[in-house]
Amino acid sequence: MLYNEPSPHEVKVLTRRFGLADSASIKTYLKTDGYVAFEKALKMKPEEIIEEVKVSNLRGRGGAGFPTGLKWSFVPKTSPKPKYIVVNADESEPGTCKDRLLIENDPHQLIEGMLIAALSVDAHAGYIYIRGEYRYLIDIMDKAIAEAYEHGYLGRNLLGSAFHFDAFTHTGAGAYECGEESALLESLEGKRGVPRIRPPFPAVVGAFQSPTILNNVETFCAAPAILRDGGAAFAALGVPKAGGTKLTCLSGHLNKPGVYELPLGFPVKKMIEEVGGGIRNGKKLKAFVPGGSSCPVLTAAECEGLTMDYDALAKVKSMLGSGGVVVMDEDTCIVKVALRVMRFYAHESCGWCIPCREGTAWLRKLLQRFHDGHGQRSDIVLIGDLAKNMLGRTFCPLGDAAAMPTISFVEKFRDEFEAHLDGRPCPYEPANRLAAHLVAQ
Amino acid sequence: MTLSPHLEAKFAKLLTSYPPGRQRSAMIPMLMFAQDELGQVTQELVEEVARRIGCTPLQVEEVLTYYSMLHKKPLGKYHVQICTNISCMLTGGAELWEHASGKLRIGHREVAADGFFSLEEVECIGACSWAPAIQVNYDFHHHVTPEKLDRLLAGLRSANAV
Amino acid sequence: MAAPVKLTIDGKAVEAAPGTLVIDAAKLVGINIPSFCYYEGLTLQAACRMCLVEVEKAPKLLAACTLPVAEGMVVRTETPVVAEARKYTLEFLLTNHPLDCPVCDKGGECELQDMVFRYGAGESRYSENKLHVDEKQWSPVVFYDGPRCILCFRCVRICSEGMGVGALGIVNRGAVSEIAPNHGDHLECDECGMCIDICPVGALTSGTYRYKTRPWEMDHVGTICTHCSNGCKTTLGVRNGQIIRGNNRDRSGINGEFLCIKGRYGFDFTDHPERLQSPLMRVNGKLEAASWSVALAAVAKKFSEVRARHGSFGVIGSTHTTNEENYYLQKFARSVLGTNHIDHHRSGDVVTLLDALSGTAGSLSTTADLYERKAVLVVGADLSSQQPFLAFQIRANYRHHQARVYVVTENEVREDGIAAATVRVDKGGELAGVHSLAEKLKTESELVIVFGDSIKGEAVRELVAFGNSLGIPVKYVALVDYSNSRGALDMGLVPELLPGYQPSNQPGMTVGEMLESESLEVLWVVGANPLESAAMKAKDAFVVVQEMFLTETAQRADIVLPAASAYEKTGTVTNVTGEVQRLKTGPSTMGAKPDLEIIGLIARDMGLAAAVGPWIADKVFEEIRATVKGYSVPMAIISAGGAAHTMPVNGRIPVESRPDLIHSSRDNLFTSGTLGRYSKMLGSVMEGRQA
Numbered sequence A: 001m002l003y004n005e006p007s008p009h010e011v012k013v014l015t016r017r018f019g020l021a022d023s024a025s026i027k028t029y030l031k032t033d034g035y036v037a038f039e040k041a042l043k044m045k046p047e048e049i050i051e052e053v054k055v056s057n058l059r060g061r062g063g064a065g066f067p068t069g070l071k072w073s074f075v076p077k078t079s080p081k082p083k084y085i086v087v088n089a090d091e092s093e094p095g096t097c098k099d100r101l102l103i104e105n106d107p108h109q110l111i112e113g114m115l116i117a118a119l120s121v122d123a124h125a126g127y128i129y130i131r132g133e134y135r136y137l138i139d140i141m142d143k144a145i146a147e148a149y150e151h152g153y154l155g156r157n158l159l160g161s162a163f164h165f166d167a168f169t170h171t172g173a174g175a176y177e178c179g180e181e182s183a184l185l186e187s188l189e190g191k192r193g194v195p196r197i198r199p200p201f202p203a204v205v206g207a208f209q210s211p212t213i214l215n216n217v218e219t220f221c222a223a224p225a226i227l228r229d230g231g232a233a234f235a236a237l238g239v240p241k242a243g244g245t246k247l248t249c250l251s252g253h254l255n256k257p258g259v260y261e262l263p264l265g266f267p268v269k270k271m272i273e274e275v276g277g278g279i280r281n282g283k284k285l286k287a288f289v290p291g292g293s294s295c296p297v298l299t300a301a302e303c304e305g306l307t308m309d310y311d312a313l314a315k316v317k318s319m320l321g322s323g324g325v326v327v328m329d330e331d332t333c334i335v336k337v338a339l340r341v342m343r344f345y346a347h348e349s350c351g352w353c354i355p356c357r358e359g360t361a362w363l364r365k366l367l368q369r370f371h372d373g374h375g376q377r378s379d380i381v382l383i384g385d386l387a388k389n390m391l392g393r394t395f396c397p398l399g400d401a402a403a404m405p406t407i408s409f410v411e412k413f414r415d416e417f418e419a420h421l422d423g424r425p426c427p428y429e430p431a432n433r434l435a436a437h438l439v440a441q
Numbered sequence B: 001m002t003l004s005p006h007l008e009a010k011f012a013k014l015l016t017s018y019p020p021g022r023q024r025s026a027m028i029p030m031l032m033f034a035q036d037e038l039g040q041v042t043q044e045l046v047e048e049v050a051r052r053i054g055c056t057p058l059q060v061e062e063v064l065t066y067y068s069m070l071h072k073k074p075l076g077k078y079h080v081q082i083c084t085n086i087s088c089m090l091t092g093g094a095e096l097w098e099h100a101s102g103k104l105r106i107g108h109r110e111v112a113a114d115g116f117f118s119l120e121e122v123e124c125i126g127a128c129s130w131a132p133a134i135q136v137n138y139d140f141h142h143h144v145t146p147e148k149l150d151r152l153l154a155g156l157r158s159a160n161a162v
Numbered sequence C: 001m002a003a004p005v006k007l008t009i010d011g012k013a014v015e016a017a018p019g020t021l022v023i024d025a026a027k028l029v030g031i032n033i034p035s036f037c038y039y040e041g042l043t044l045q046a047a048c049r050m051c052l053v054e055v056e057k058a059p060k061l062l063a064a065c066t067l068p069v070a071e072g073m074v075v076r077t078e079t080p081v082v083a084e085a086r087k088y089t090l091e092f093l094l095t096n097h098p099l100d101c102p103v104c105d106k107g108g109e110c111e112l113q114d115m116v117f118r119y120g121a122g123e124s125r126y127s128e129n130k131l132h133v134d135e136k137q138w139s140p141v142v143f144y145d146g147p148r149c150i151l152c153f154r155c156v157r158i159c160s161e162g163m164g165v166g167a168l169g170i171v172n173r174g175a176v177s178e179i180a181p182n183h184g185d186h187l188e189c190d191e192c193g194m195c196i197d198i199c200p201v202g203a204l205t206s207g208t209y210r211y212k213t214r215p216w217e218m219d220h221v222g223t224i225c226t227h228c229s230n231g232c233k234t235t236l237g238v239r240n241g242q243i244i245r246g247n248n249r250d251r252s253g254i255n256g257e258f259l260c261i262k263g264r265y266g267f268d269f270t271d272h273p274e275r276l277q278s279p280l281m282r283v284n285g286k287l288e289a290a291s292w293s294v295a296l297a298a299v300a301k302k303f304s305e306v307r308a309r310h311g312s313f314g315v316i317g318s319t320h321t322t323n324e325e326n327y328y329l330q331k332f333a334r335s336v337l338g339t340n341h342i343d344h345h346r347s348g349d350v351v352t353l354l355d356a357l358s359g360t361a362g363s364l365s366t367t368a369d370l371y372e373r374k375a376v377l378v379v380g381a382d383l384s385s386q387q388p389f390l391a392f393q394i395r396a397n398y399r400h401h402q403a404r405v406y407v408v409t410e411n412e413v414r415e416d417g418i419a420a421a422t423v424r425v426d427k428g429g430e431l432a433g434v435h436s437l438a439e440k441l442k443t444e445s446e447l448v449i450v451f452g453d454s455i456k457g458e459a460v461r462e463l464v465a466f467g468n469s470l471g472i473p474v475k476y477v478a479l480v481d482y483s484n485s486r487g488a489l490d491m492g493l494v495p496e497l498l499p500g501y502q503p504s505n506q507p508g509m510t511v512g513e514m515l516e517s518e519s520l521e522v523l524w525v526v527g528a529n530p531l532e533s534a535a536m537k538a539k540d541a542f543v544v545v546q547e548m549f550l551t552e553t554a555q556r557a558d559i560v561l562p563a564a565s566a567y568e569k570t571g572t573v574t575n576v577t578g579e580v581q582r583l584k585t586g587p588s589t590m591g592a593k594p595d596l597e598i599i600g601l602i603a604r605d606m607g608l609a610a611a612v613g614p615w616i617a618d619k620v621f622e623e624i625r626a627t628v629k630g631y632s633v634p635m636a637i638i639s640a641g642g643a644a645h646t647m648p649v650n651g652r653i654p655v656e657s658r659p660d661l662i663h664s665s666r667d668n669l670f671t672s673g674t675l676g677r678y679s680k681m682l683g684s685v686m687e688g689r690q691a
């Protein structure tokens, strides 16, 4: 299924089967080079597979952008424990809706990616952790897994080799924090989604206390292309330090929102104007979030000359994150956006550590009061200050994810905060209609 | 407690899906799948799941109350979940929520008197590029407008009238 | 031992074993890094973020509670950045915490209060509504006030890890997370109250103590629990001569933070309304109040008269009275009254064990051994229910050192959960069960064997032979029932043995024989209740009873002398593993006297005080140290409130062992012999009523 028209600017590597008839079936998959990378990998040594992934310059697509080949190389070769592959299909970062498409349209690509990772560390079982809301994807994935067993791509003696691998789906039940890798592992083990103390990292002590490769769906889905066409070819698609394409989720005030596969380093203006079809209703761009709601917001002015890749965005103190681009037009109330973002983090904070649990809850109440027109000048400073007091001090990065955008909203749009002062109604929503529906959580 | 044959089969598969001694891993899937049939997580179910995976009911309770999709109280036959997170909010999700709440005359996490609909304002459901989006039970609906929502709800009512 | 790691903390050079956490390494040089969630011995949480410190080259502050020391590491714990982080963490914490310290039960001993005093912000910038949920009562002894909870998870951990119970959990998510009990609205657990003591704030409060007093209005008296034989230190909060609470927050005893329900709450017998406060004398067949001088004179007169004509005395002593009292009593009986008819209720075969071990050294386990030794074998005892501190030690050993635990019991026990092997046996099959573990136990490098009253007489010898056959160092614990059961044996409160297990030349009658004897003229019972379940044949015997309550035995007495409880006197007691500790006087009950004093006054009134010596506990203990084998323990340890291990004999004990007399009362967490009957609190918890 496709939910939006493809764009001519796309470079279709991971999404190449999207739109084919029966694209999720193993028949279609096998007809289109399916599992050839796995066959190739079966003949390679584990180090060679990891080397190929290193050459590809693939960086994790879940948000943190950690080099994937390096991560795989951290799995201890000599550990007597079984090793596991875990797919992070929790996709809950607001603004992100790409893993869903990868599984829906091409589940075998994910299985093949898992198999390649498994070969690189000699793992024999893998779990696909799918957020609870994506129930239909579990059915799709389970069907693909069954097909793979039937065709000898899962199970024992794969393609006549001694290698064996089993894959399972596992449902989440509604918790953003379970996207964080160690919380995901806790959840996979039937526990509350509270992160673990790290180190040790999952590569060393992961699922079931064993070494584990844990990656995002899109990261695994890149592996077949890398093995099939070579790491260098994949690297060449992107920028010097980050290879390949990135599934980019355009949302917000655009004429053509949608999920598009763009090469890393794609120009931001072109992405908004040409791929996304420009701002709707002829409005002007006010700001955009480049990689999901945890990333610091960027202003229209900051788009000039900016490209979508890890380093370029880091230079403007934001992040490529998960590829969720949220575009806001000139009529957007930034205070309202800040409030909505904080409501999300307060709702999703696992409650484990003090700064995140209490900080997000405080900021949510404060921003609500502020947006409702009861703000005071000192509150503006307080909002930024509280966010800074969370930043870098919480147990896991969720606190940072809440703090970073908040700091950027106050710093870059202070005038909008000031416009709400002195009991004035929200300039963008004079009737302040929002307040009526916001539910106390 | 007796479970449907379908659930029994699912539970049986789950118990073999994890490494030996790790049956606790099956907890969340078991609760989710069972809730889909029972409409809620009852105390009886908590105890049953605890027994099957070898942990205490309190351990199940700890988990159950953590996840926002697990409910101890019954939901409506159709659980209407409206996303008002950022991408949806920018494209009318908040208005959609108000519309639905007014129309069904229930608020956040409330169930209509006849038990047919329940309503929830939810966080991002992964449909940002096709916003505003809602889910009714597990079914996604994209680019939803108040009118489209009305038609959808009316359709569900009439389909069930027969 | 691996070479120590060298690092610098606040400019001070520190050497610590590899793996030491920075928060602990700092303590080595006297630097206290603040923390809420960190608690020594429990799993790490890194949740409160109070312990953040600056580490050179680290991009952000790091949690000292989970940071292992590293060579050359440079740590700063009091920089402006650190101080600011602490201050703001406290500010966050206080947003939903009620700021009503003056009316909070924890005021004055609250870690949050102290922390804010040291690091906190003077004013809060929080002006939003606070979350509120109502306080809940989870059991007669445990209350939970959600808003005060800072979610440090100490209670959850002490319950699951420390106690092996797991009655507390965490429910909900985010700011509305809270602690929840295991049965919906109430707890079903050991009711040990560990969660209350370990709570740094006023979130968990004790049903027996809350809102009764401020902590600074009490005297805090560290003494030894008077219930079971484990010898836990309990600190009594005493105000106006009344015990208001027992706790162990300073962790100074052998038991660390551990206390069970009895040690923490079972003090309320001391002011039970039926407590005897005046001597009683039988007048016209009825017991009537009398003055001490009249009652003592009557006892002295009777004793002198019977002594003069060499009449027969029977003396029954107690398992709760002090070593000094027991020593003094047997000395009085043997040397003044001239009788060897002296005995007490025996609950474990210590005598055969000591005899079987004769010639070996270091074969008696201490409570610390149970925490340190690599393997433990439990035979015929439900430790978690009957010997709770020993069980706690074994659990901690399992958690911290992966100790291998073996269990041979009739019924399921909590230790099964951590056992490397469990053998279920029929009654009497314990020894066979032990033998079935031989091959497994031989693979261990050392072992402690803990055995209950089903192993007695020959079975003890067989068990020791079995231990010897393993070819590894083995230590033993013969379980006994009460706070000074072991001391009573050590002090010769048995007809066949003098203090220090020296055989008596003319063994006298046992308890049973005394009760069966028709010719007994005087029965003197000090702190025991033999007539609870047996009758006395000598219808005309003159019965003197020293007691706290009008027990079945006291009701039969001719003279009842009101005795002080263990919480109301000084002296020493010896626990199940032979560790001697000192009692301190907490409250006093008007009208009652310590047994030592009562015995001394009887001697005085008989004009024989010189023969038994002064009835001053310290003086008697000096004599014990000088004359009782194994009791020459260092005074410095005892005086400082420590525990000194005794090794009463190391040679054969040539007496006829009397396994037939050994029976454990099998008290559980909610019962405690006669004392338990007079503790309302023990009777009030539902687990007690079920048990």
Ligand SMILES: Cc1cc2nc3c(=O)[nH]c(=O)nc-3n(C[C@H](O)[C@H](O)[C@H](O)COP(=O)(O)O)c2cc1C
Binding pocket: A059, A060, A061, A062, A063, A064, A065, A066, A068, A088, A089, A090, A091, A092, A093, A176, A177, A178, A179, A180, A181, A182, A214, A215, A216, A217, A219, A220, A396, A397, A398, A401
């Ligand atoms: C609060 C939080 C939420 C996250 N959510 C997700 C998620 O939904 N999906 C995902 O793939 N990674 C998520 N991550 C990142 C993961 O922790 C992890 O870095 C990632 O799955 C690793 O895979 P990658 O290297 O392929 O990116 C989240 C991280 C944090 C801190």
Ligand code: SF4
Binding pocket: C148, C149, C150, C151, C152, C153, C154, C155, C156, C179, C195, C198, C199, C200, C201, C203, C204
């Ligand atoms: S009740 Fe006390 S011990 Fe338990 S989590 Fe709360 S503050 Fe910590």
Ligand code: FES
Binding pocket: C034, C035, C036, C037, C038, C045, C046, C047, C048, C049, C050, C051, C052, C063, C064, C065, C066
């Ligand atoms: S003591 Fe380190 S985070 Fe609590």
